[in-house]
Structures are given as structure tokens and as C-alpha cells.
Amino acid sequence: MFYRKTKEIDSQFEAITTLDEVQIGGLKQTILIRGENTNNPLMLFLHGGPGTAQIGLAPKFQRDLEKHFTVVNWDQRGAGLSYSKELKKEDLTIENMVNDSVELIQYLLKRFNQPKLFLIGHSWGSVLGVLVSQKAPEFIYGYIGIGQVVNMKEGEKISYEYTLNKAKESNHKKALKKLAEIEYNPLDMKYLGVQRKWLAKLGGSFIGVTMYNLVYSNILFAPEYTMKDWFVFIKGGKFSLDSLWEQLMDINFIETAPKLEVPVYLFAGRHDYQVPSIVAEQYFHTLECPHKEWIWFENSGHLLNYEEVEKFNAECLKIKETTLTPVR
Template structure:
């Protein structure tokens, strides 16, 4: 519980199960590499947020993928195991994150002696995934977008309208009052805090599972994260 590690993978092939520190963009960052066969194609996951690092919970949901891919999870600059108080907020730009991703892709291809990889983006990670695929398509077999960002403002409007509609249907006066107080602005943390709170409470975020069970309980018991992490 107090030391970082990842479970070994038993396989008839040369497997890999490694939690590693690499220097990306001049900063020490952490990646988790897991697969039953190091000769399999690479699949790199770009987590959401920004800042929703997933090394602590992703392995539980990706075990089947480890049979056919070398699965790589990366806690992006400033997130999770790649957090550092030395990182300045001015450095957390889309340009730097895209450059970090390209550098990591090149590192993985060279390390595993492969020409291309599969790139998977989730939510904020789809912004990175789209831009990286456009910048260096020669490195990408296929890009897979999950919760793909296309038009953030329009997406937020749809989500906000759903939430206020559900609040009215269920006669949730407190929710209606709070939602009407905030101005729809996807870059405003106050707006996001209020809208996401009521979105989850009114059933519009996850189906059949809570945020706690999906993420936090898994991270708390993860081998890859310590209590401090």
C-alpha cells in the first residue's frame, strides 16, 4: 500500500508489467506499460480531464486488451504520478501537451521497435488525440475517440439543457436555482462545478455505477498509487 508497483503478468510469451519514470518535455513523467506479449502492437491511452489521471484505475478495466496489445497509460504533465509542484500553470498549454504526446509516441515506437501504434483518447484526451493524429499521422495505425470533443460549447449547451430539464421534471428547486445562477461557460470552473454536480445527481453522468465506485474506490486500492498519491 505504501510502495508503487504493478501486478506481474503471467504469459507463455515475453510479457511486460512496468511502472516507469520517463523524461518527456524535459519533465519526469510516469507511464504504466502492460501486455502479455511485448511483440504485440502498442495501444496508448490519453486520459481525460485535463488532469483526470488514470494509471490508478485503468488496469482493472483493460485486462482483456493486455492479451492483444502492449497497453500504455500515461499520467500527463501535472497529473497523478506526473504531478510536481515545480510545474507552472503557464506550462500547461495545449501546445506543450501535444508535444509531450508526440515525444512519448516516438519513445514507445523506438523502444518496442515498431513503426506505428494505436492511439486512444478519452474526453480531454480526444483533443490531444485529434491534434497528434493530425500532426504526425505517420505514427498512427488508428485513432479511437471516446467521448469525442467536437464542439465543446455546443456539447456543454446540450449537457446544461439536459440537466435543467431533469431538474424541472423532478421539481428540484435547489438545482434549478443553482443552475440558473451560473453562466454557461465551459472554461469557468464555477460553472463546471455546479453543472457537473447536478448532472451526476440527476442521472446524466454514469448509468448503474457511482463516481466513487468507478474511480475513487479503484484508485484507493490500486497497487500503482500509494495513499499519498
């Protein structure tokens, strides 16, 4: 389902709502662009997962952002509306995804005649966010990391230990039984499914949003995805996870990205043990960059931009104003 819609608000600027197929990395990929004024700065979201495409999920949470930014959501290669059965596992590499991201940024800047944009990476998307900031800092006003991945092996160990300890503390017999039945192995998808299920039930995944508001209401009401698209969303999510997860285990930005040439803002959910905030905090303290800020979201887990929407939007607006307001 593809549509393009633009409308004039007044004689000085134009709103935009458009769902487009664009050629990125030699592949047809889909982007959703929404905003009340195309002269506003661009904000590009790099979704999590791998494979958790967010064109069908994010727009209803981003309405206020659209007043101040031209917001771009992108279903990455192999995910959501950018999934294709022609893709092979070897087509999904971190290097390819980084190159796609840079190519998309260049396309957007040219299309909207803008010099730079604000880049947001969530979870898996935060891996791309750091690598893109490292590769093409000249295109980025500032990088915002949500649920920032830093060291996957360390983070997965902490996540498992948190889940097990919470099950013991609450004497959750079913959780303890299911966790005892699996061997710790973050490369095993069966293990990962069990651990993530009980992590969510025990409060270490998200706490400030319900599954209905996050997913089920979108299945019923989101205009960007048809029912068929939601089935493809599931297929693309599994394909992306299977293709990229093992590659993620080699990520350790404390060693490979100790310095970035863009301002960095790390947004952290106090209750996030899916990608534990404690690891991102270690990175924050050692990271060298022109400017950096650490912002806690006290009532959030891993999905803080959906859990504390007003605070998230306000922090983004604050970054825009401090970045783009001329110094007198």
C-alpha cells in the same frame, strides 16, 4: 511508488508490468505499461480531464485488453504521478501536450520495436488524439475517440441546457434552485462544478458504473497509487483544469481538423451530455479520413470504457483484427 516487473509466459513471448518515469518534454513523466505479450501491438490511452490521470483508475478495467495489446496509460504533465510543484501554469499548453504525446509515441515505438500504435483519447484526451493524429499520422494504426470533443462552446451550451431541462422534467427542486443561483459561464470553475454535479445526478454523465467501482475501490486497492499519490492526483487535477480549460474553449475541429490521414473510430455513449455525443456525430459525418466508424454504446454516458467494459474491449479487438489481418 515505482516498480518494474517482467515475466516469461513461454519461450516465445514475454509479459510486462512496469511503472516507469520517462523523460518527456524535458520533464519526468510516468507511464504504466501492462500486457501479456510484448509482441502485441501497442495501445496508448490519452486520459481525460484535463488532469484526470488514470494510472490509478484504469488498469482493473483493462485486463482483457492486456491479452491482445501492450496497454500504456500515461499520467500527462501536471497530472497524477506526473504532477510537480515546479510546473507553472504556462507549462501546460495544448501545444506542449501534443508535443509530449508525439514524443511519448516515438519513445514507445522505439522501445518495443513497433512501427505504429493504436491511439485512444478520452474527453480532453480526445482533443490531443485528434491533434496528434493530425500532426503525426505515420505513427498511428487508428485513432479511437471516446466522448469526442469537437466544439467546446457548443458542447457546453448543450450540456447546460440538458441539465436544466432534466431538472425541470423531474421537478427536482434542489437542482433547479442551485442552477438558478449560478449564471451560465463555462469559463467559471464554480459554475462548472455546480453544473457537472447536477448533470451527473440527473443521468447525463455516467450511468453504467458507480463511484465506488470507479474511484473509491481504487483508493483502497490500486497498487499503482499510494494514499499520498491520491492527494497529489486531486492537486494535479485542479492545476491542470485551471491551466487548460480556457484554451479548450477555442477548440472547433469541424473548422480546424476537417480531414485526418488515419482511420477514425468514434465511440459514443448514448447518454453522454458531459461532452454531448450529438456534436461528435456532426463531426463524424463531415470528417474526411481513410476509414471511419461510429459505434454507439447504448448503456453508457461519458465513461463508456468503464461502463460497458466488455463491449469496449470487443470493439477494440475488432479494430485490431481488421487493421492488422493481411488481406488475402
